[in-house]
Amino acid sequence: MxxxxxxxxxxxxxxxxxxxxxxxxxxxxxxxxxxxxxxxxxxxxxxxxxxxxxxxxxxxxxxxxxxxxxxxxxxxxxxxxxxxxxxxxxxxxxILAALFLDLVYQIQGFHKKRLNSSMPLKIIDSSTLPLNLTNYKWATFRKTKAGVKLHLRLVFMDKNTVYPEKAAITPAKEHDRNQLEVLVDDKEAMYVFDRGYVDYERFDRMTDDGYFFVSRIKKNAVTRDVYSFSLPPESTVLSDKMVYIGSTQNRAENVFRLLEVSDTKGNILRLITNRFDLSADEISDIYRSRWAIELFFKWLKQHVEIKHFxxxxxxxxxxxxxxxxxxxxxxxxxxxxxxxxxxxxxxxxxxxxxxxxxxxxxxxxxxxxxxx
Known part of the structure; x- marks a missing residue:
């Protein structure tokens, strides 16, 4: 006291x-x-x-x-x-990047005490921060727009506690996929990201290197069924299959797991993962945790000052x-x-x-x- x-x-x-x-x-x-x-x-x-x-x-x-x-x-x-x-x-x-990482390290000290036997969940996404083209010509990404992207890896501890663990700041024209290898570096974690990060070649490399992930893929993504898993009667998942993804010209070499689930609005989402040891509903719940990073970006934009530089x-x-x-x-x-x-x-x-x-x-x- x-x-x-x-x-x-x-x-x-x-x-x-x-x-x-x-x-x-x-x-x-x-x-x-x-x-x-x-x-x-x-x-x-x-x-x-x-x-x-x-x-x-x-x-x-x-x-x-x-x-x-x-x-x-x-x-x-x-x-x-x-x-x-x-x-x-x-x-x-x-200096500030190092300070940020030092605070992350302190948070991880608390996190390790609360970890159970499951892998930590790490969510990857980016948010574009718009800028005035007249004042920020170095950040031009369209004829009439300027901006930067904050690429982020967020650790999901529970619904009450999440924290940013790694960040990269790039011009807005930088594609999200280019940051995936920067933000994926821990084999003892489960990564979650959206369809903006879809890259079949990188999915193969991640799988071969022992990284686990679940991602949404586009509705028109080409897949070829290998096997269909049975689902329990109480499951909310619509289908659960083992598939090859990609066309003949651009196809992943590994076999992946494809789930179809519906969101809160009734839209069908297609989820791809390289984990076969979890139930379909567990995979679905893991992907639903992705909302946490959307809330994080919303919090930043509403409660600290990153709209006016x-x-x-x-x-x-x-x-x-x-x-x-x-x-x-x-x-x-x-x-x-x-x-x-x-x-x-x-x-x-x-x-x-x-x-x-x-x-x-x-x-x-x-x-x-x-x-x-």
């Missing part, structure tokens, strides 16, 4: 960040060589504050320093928008996206530490309401039971 009495809620929230490592990286890269007050550490704190409050501009960040508590947390009384802009364009995104360079944009992911991870870590079933949105709201108050005031909210 003493420690949390001394700490503010903001300090408690960012406590998992190893600022000593950040300092060492900044020193090695000479990021703070000529810096008097806006160090990389201070920059990270300001950007995290901005993400928490969904601050839309550098000017608004500068104005936020009128708060004396914020000044104490940073160690200085003011900073201009131009100084923030320069720092935003200078900080090496590798603070800079126009690749560096500034990547830094802001990594800060958004770091914000999410910090919320997950407090959720895991307190063993809370509260939503991340509720956790964030409580944090903002008690930001500069002693941390125990924020933390004790997690202990209160809901009023019936």
């Amino acid at each position: 003493d420690k949390n009495t001394r700490l503010s809620s903001f300090s408690k929230w960012i406590a998992p960040i190893h600022f000593k490592k950040v300092y060492e990286q900044a020193e090695n890269l000479k990021q703070d060589y000529y810096t008097k007050k806006l160090t990389t550490e201070a920059y990270i704190k300001i950007l995290l504050f901005a993400q928490l409050h969904e601050t839309e501009s550098l000017e608004a960040m500068s104005d936020a320093l009128l708060d004396e508590d914020f000044q104490k947390a940073l160690g200085f009384e003011s900073i201009s928008a131009s100084q923030l802009s320069r720092k935003n364009n200078e900080v090496d995104p590798g 603070y800079g126009m360079s690749k560096t500034a944009l990547q830094n802001q996206i990594y800060i958004a992911l770091i914000t999410y991870c910090l919320h997950v870590l407090i959720q895991l530490e307190t063993k809370s079933k509260k939503s991340l949105l509720r956790i964030s709201r409580w944090l903002k309401a008690a930001l500069w108050k002693p941390a125990y005031i924020w933390l004790r909210r997690f202990e209160k039971k809901a009023v019936p």
Whole structure:
């Protein structure tokens, strides 16, 4: 209690960040060589504050320093928008990428304690972040559009807890399939992805290399039946077969399992997998877990600031996206530490309401039971 009495809620929230490592990286890269007050550490704190409050501009960040508590947390009384802009364009995104991965490693420490005998579920997808073509010509992907893609691997712990584990940021014109090999690197996991990642040759390589997956394939995908599995009467799966996929000119060499299931709207989905040890309904349930990454992207776009970017360079944009992911991870870590079933949105709201108050005031909210 003493420690949390001394700490503010903001300090408690960012406590998992190893600022000593950040300092060492900044020193090695000479990021703070000529810096008097806006160090990389201070920059990270300001950007995290901005993400928490969904601050839309550098000017608004500068104005936020009128708060004396914020000044104490940073160690200085003011900073201009131009100084923030320069720092935003200078900080090496590798520092924030490393920080993100360090927080992921901490989350994994909690995850391993909760793992059962089943393989962890890892969902792969991407989300396009649109940009103004006039200001972001380097990110052009159509005649009238610009944008970047956030390619992500999300770990599904349970319906209440998911976390991003690996991320790649590319121009929007980059095809999803090109990132599959980057995001698939753990043979002790089950991967889930949508039809945008369908690549028969890569499916063969994944199978030969011992990676397990389930994916949706297109309605018009050519398949040749090898064997039909019987289904129990209570199954919600429409069909379960062993098949070859692809045409004569473009066919996978391995035999796969093809399931047909219906979604909540009654549409027929065709699912392909290289797992034959699970029941058809288990495979169907695994694929249905893919909704978690859709909710994750929706959460990011609604509750942190990645719709309005603070800079126009690749560096500034990547830094802001990594800060958004770091914000999410910090919320997950407090959720895991307190063993809370509260939503991340509720956790964030409580944090903002008690930001500069002693941390125990924020933390004790997690202990209160809901009023019936």
